[in-house]
Amino acid sequence: MTFPGTMKYRKLNIQTQREAPNNARTEGFAFLVRAGYLTRENVPTLLGEYAINHLRDLSNDPSFLFHLSLPFISNVAETFFPVATGSIEVAQCPSCQYTERLELARFAKTAPAQEAELPLEKVLTPDCHTIEALANFLDVPKEKTAKALMYTRLTDNKFIFVVVRGDMQLSEAKLRQHVGDIRPATAEEIESSGAAAGYASPIALKDALIVVDDLIPQSQNLVAGANETGYHLKNTNHGRDYSAEIVADLVQAKEGDACFNCENHLSVLSVMRLATRKEYDFENILLALAETYHDTKGLTLPHPAAPFDVYLMHIPGREMDTRGKAEEIYNTLQNAGISVLFDDRDERAGVKFNDADLIGCPIRVTVGEKNLKEGKIELKKRTEANSQLLAVGETVPFLKK
Numbered sequence: 082m083t084f085p086g087t088m089k090y091r092k093l094n095i096q097t098q099r100e101a102p103n104n105a106r107t108e109g110f111a112f113l114v115r116a117g118y119l120t121r122e123n124v125p126t127l128l129g130e131y132a133i134n135h136l137r138d139l140s141n142d143p144s145f146l147f148h149l150s151l152p153f154i155s156n157v158a159e160t161f162f163p164v165a166t167g168s169i170e171v172a173q174c175p176s177c178q179y180t181e182r183l184e185l186a187r188f189a190k191t192a193p194a195q196e197a198e199l200p201l202e203k204v205l206t207p208d209c210h211t212i213e214a215l216a217n218f219l220d221v222p223k224e225k226t227a228k229a230l231m232y233t234r235l236t237d238n239k240f241i242f243v244v245v246r247g248d249m250q251l252s253e254a255k256l257r258q259h260v261g262d263i264r265p266a267t268a269e270e271i272e273s274s275g276a277a278a279g280y281a282s283p284i285a286l287k288d289a290l291i292v293v294d295d296l297i298p299q300s301q302n303l304v305a306g307a308n309e310t311g312y313h314l315k316n317t318n319h320g321r322d323y324s325a326e327i328v329a330d331l332v333q334a335k336e337g338d339a340c341f342n343c344e345n346h347l348s349v350l351s352v353m354r355l356a357t358r359k360e361y362d363f364e365n366i367l368l369a370l371a372e373t374y375h376d377t378k379g380l381t382l383p384h385p386a387a388p389f390d391v392y393l394m395h396i397p398g399r400e401m402d403t404r405g406k407a408e409e410i411y412n413t414l415q416n417a418g419i420s421v422l423f424d425d426r427d428e429r430a431g432v433k434f435n436d437a438d439l440i441g442c443p444i445r446v447t448v449g450e451k452n453l454k455e456g457k458i459e460l461k462k463r464t465e466a467n468s469q470l471l472a473v474g475e476t477v478p479f480l481k482k
């Protein structure tokens with residue numbers, strides 16, 4: 082999109098809001114709406130588009146994200162920003178920084194103590210439709226049970242029988258990496274394989290691709306279904322009673338699991354994605370900046386992330402044309418390569434100060450009659466309480482420092 086040649090408040094048609102929108106899920110979003118970067122419907126305004134375009138320009142530098150000073154986490158494929166409302170979950174190791182989408186995260190599994198294989202034993206297990214109920218009924222820990230999950234592969238309708246330990250959750254994303262795209266098997270497909278829904282085991286199946294988690298061959302004497310409604314088998318053993326075509330890591334990591342690299346505890350974080358290997362998500366980067374850089378009054382965007390380095394404003398004068406003087410300063414700053422948002426409205430100082438705080442440029446320059454009579458302007462950093470007076474002619478050298 083093309084922008085107006087001048088960066089003036091009125092031309093950008095900035096609309097700030099006194100109140101946070103009702104639908105604000107985060108403080109960052111609320112301030113982006115209040116400062117006029119986004120509509121309440123999360124659509125960038127002209128100011129928002131300008132800010133996003135500014136980020137896009139900066140992204141020509143490969144280390145762009147580092148310059149924004151965002152607390153991001155990343156792996157080779159993706160970069161994420163932790164935020165409670167994020168729609169993606171990742172596992173992260175606080176020690177070695179291993180970061181992976183939760184459904185694909187590896188973790189160090191603890192192999193159980195080896196046991197001698199005991200003979201198979203068929204037991205009546207009425208109404209044991211869940212691992213929980215089964216473990217309670219037989220009075221065994223869940224890690225001594227085998228959980229069965231049945232799928233059909235999309236490409237060739239192959240019936241796929243999956244076994245993970247009863248104390249763990251299958252990650253379908255990991256399964257897909259080994260077998261391709263799948264869907265849940267139908268009742269007919271389960272029946273024709275010889276399995277019994279709710280009481281299924283991989284023993285003596287017809288035409289099934291058996292896939293097990295890598296802990297299964299290391300876990301002896303597991304309780305599994307008997308492929309007969311109402312019955313389970315005690316002491317099933319991989320290798321003796323059935324064999325898998327694929328043995329792989331198939332289960333989902335959870336908070337506190339041991340890191341695969343360094344064995345420290347993994348954390349599970351909600352995140353939003355800032356970048357892939359191929360492209361940046363500039364709207365999410367703007368939101369991440371707002372989440373990271375705000376105070377109670379508004380945004381506190383740092384250089385170079387801020388769309389403008391300077392918020393320039395005049396206080397309407399009684400005798401002097403402060404707007405005309407501000408316009409001169411605006412041109413001087415722009416010619417010196419300093420990016421400026423010029424609040425050219427004839428509003429009261431208080432209104433403009435509030436908007437300057439909301440919009441969050443690093444430096445505010447105020448042109449007022451009293452100071453101007455002494456040839457000075459007022460300069461205030463957004464993140465500092467005090468302002469200072471500067472001779473008009475010193476403004477550019479000061480800002481270029």
Ligand SMILES: [Zn+2]
Pocket residue numbers: 174175176177178179340341342343344345
């Ligand atoms: Zn680690």
